[in-house]
Amino acid sequence: MAESGSLRTLLDGIWSNNPGLVQFLGLCPLLAVTNTAINGLGLGLATLAVLVLSNLLVSLCRNLIPNEVRLPVFVLIIASLVTVIELLFKAFLFDLYLSLGIFIPLIVTNCAILARAEAFASRHSPGAAVLDGIAMGAGFILLLVTLGALREIIGRGSLFYGADSLFGPMATNFEIQLFPESSGLLLAVLPPGAFIGLGLLVAAKNYFDARAVSLSTMQLQSNDATQ
Secondary structure (H helix, E strand, C coil), X not given: CHHHHHHHHHHHHHHHCCCCCCCCCCHHHHHHHCCCHHHHHHHHHHHHHHHHHHHHHHHHHCCCXXXXXXXXXXXXXXXXXXXXXXXXXXXXXXXXXXXHHHHCHHHHHCHHHHHHHHHCHHHCCHHHHHHHHHHHHHHHHHHHXXXXXXXXXXXXXXXXXXXXHHHCHHHCCCCEECCCHHHCCHHHHCHHHHHHHHHHHHHHXXXXXXXXXXXXXXXXXXXXXXC
């Protein structure tokens, strides 16, 4: 039963209740930094770390925080964690820090993090809160990397451009050039390309969800007819 519940939580964060595709939270950094897959992955990992740690701390402190000041305390916890993450990026991933710019400190304003702290972590045990943070963070990373990869391929003709900024010198040759950058579609790496790409991903998810419901209904009707 516990494994079933954990799987359900993971699927909820990655697909059924994805912060970007379903809840439409955290769209500002999502749209701004996903011009490459590596930028998306870097911001996604930072967001995942903040989500997991903030959920854990909120859950641990949930019985100690007066109800009247819970939201300011949650924001203070999140802001403190984001400051730590920002300093770590400056110290160890400076090139990526420069690429992501203001959007690392702006993780504080990501509504998905505060929403999970308020709606889930403050009402559940630390273990469940951590699992929820992992699920929501993984869903956000998946969306960031997918959108970033699509925009990078169409706009630059490459994949994993700038991988060394995240993985170090060993990743210098990770970049895959699929076709000349001059042949890419500039619109894809501009802000309108982010909106168009996200819209297409939302449409694809809705299509697959509707398809799954349709197939399930057909299966039920077939079973009824057989009986």
